Amino acid sequence: MMKLRRDVFQAIADPTRRTIISLVALQAMTPGAIAGEFDFSRQTISKHIQILTECEILKQEQTGREIYYHLNPEKLKTIADFIEPYRKMWDERFDKLEAIMKDQPKST
Amino acid sequence: MMKLRRDVFQAIADPTRRTIISLVALQAMTPGAIAGEFDFSRQTISKHIQILTECEILKQEQTGREIYYHLNPEKLKTIADFIEPYRKMWDERFDKLEAIMKDQPKST
DNA sequence: ACAAAATGCAATCATTTGACTGCGTAAATT
DNA sequence: AATTTACGCAGTCAAATGATTGCATTTTGT
Numbered sequence: 001m002m003k004l005r006r007d008v009f010q011a012i013a014d015p016t017r018r019t020i021i022s023l024v025a026l027q028a029m030t031p032g033a034i035a036g037e038f039d040f041s042r043q044t045i046s047k048h049i050q051i052l053t054e055c056e057i058l059k060q061e062q063t064g065r066e067i068y069y070h071l072n073p074e075k076l077k078t079i080a081d082f083i084e085p086y087r088k089m090w091d092e093r094f095d096k097l098e099a100i101m102k103d104q105p106k107s108t
Numbered sequence: 109m110m111k112l113r114r115d116v117f118q119a120i121a122d123p124t125r126r127t128i129i130s131l132v133a134l135q136a137m138t139p140g141a142i143a144g145e146f147d148f149s150r151q152t153i154s155k156h157i158q159i160l161t162e163c164e165i166l167k168q169e170q171t172g173r174e175i176y177y178h179l180n181p182e183k184l185k186t187i188a189d190f191i192e193p194y195r196k197m198w199d200e201r202f203d204k205l206e207a208i209m210k211d212q213p214k215s216t
Numbered sequence: 217a218c219a220a221a222a223t224g225c226a227a228t229c230a231t232t233t234g235a236c237t238g239c240g241t242a243a244a245t246t
Numbered sequence: 247a248a249t250t251t252a253c254g255c256a257g258t259c260a261a262a263t264g265a266t267t268g269c270a271t272t273t274t275g276t
Contacts, residue, residue, distance in 0.1 A: 007123075014233090030252075031253065032251090032253080040236095048234085067254095077199075079191050080188075083184055083191065086133060089179075090181050100209070122264080138223090139223065140222060148265075149267085150223085152265055154225095173221075173273040174221095174223085174273090175222085175223070175224095
């Protein structure tokens, strides 16, 4: 059980884990606090946290007996990098931004 | 088997399906042609295509006995929308673009 | 009309997933 | 020192996943 096949794409496939990400993005939270937001058992949530931690989407920070988990947003870049090439196929705003970039060649 | 839990996040969780997406992004392809790019059986690939089609990442276009599958990039926006709030936490370039946007209030 | 080609559909099977309960351990509280 | 609190780890189990093979169906080509 729990092979090392875990990657970021697999991690965000689960809706509960996506919710955990959105919670922890606002502030670091303990497993107990996170579990309190769901109807699942603490251990179930704990396992989700473990999966997110394994692929480094979450980082731990222990203080006494409490462990605070906070988001490591950089890891989500993997997803963004996958999406990026397709973005320009739909995102008009992105095209507009690109145009602005071209119009401002030496802006910095 | 194959419940209706299929969503876009689940669809892109599989590496084979991500490769299929990248292939079809370049040009519409038939299942046979797609399968030819992998070492898996044709039916295995066919099933992946089915999953991608079910959640509308791929669209069919039948011509005779051949079915061309092409990418529906809009569906990937779901993923982008999830990532977007976290993007500004890592993407320096994005911040720069935002700054430029602010500096150019009436640019269009 | 018949054979070949391009697909989809069904059945099967090992593995993974996501939920659960129970237990162990370390830190805080009394 | 004993109890409570906050965790993690191990085991279990039903369901989902991802692969397979075999067969049916429709279109194309001879």
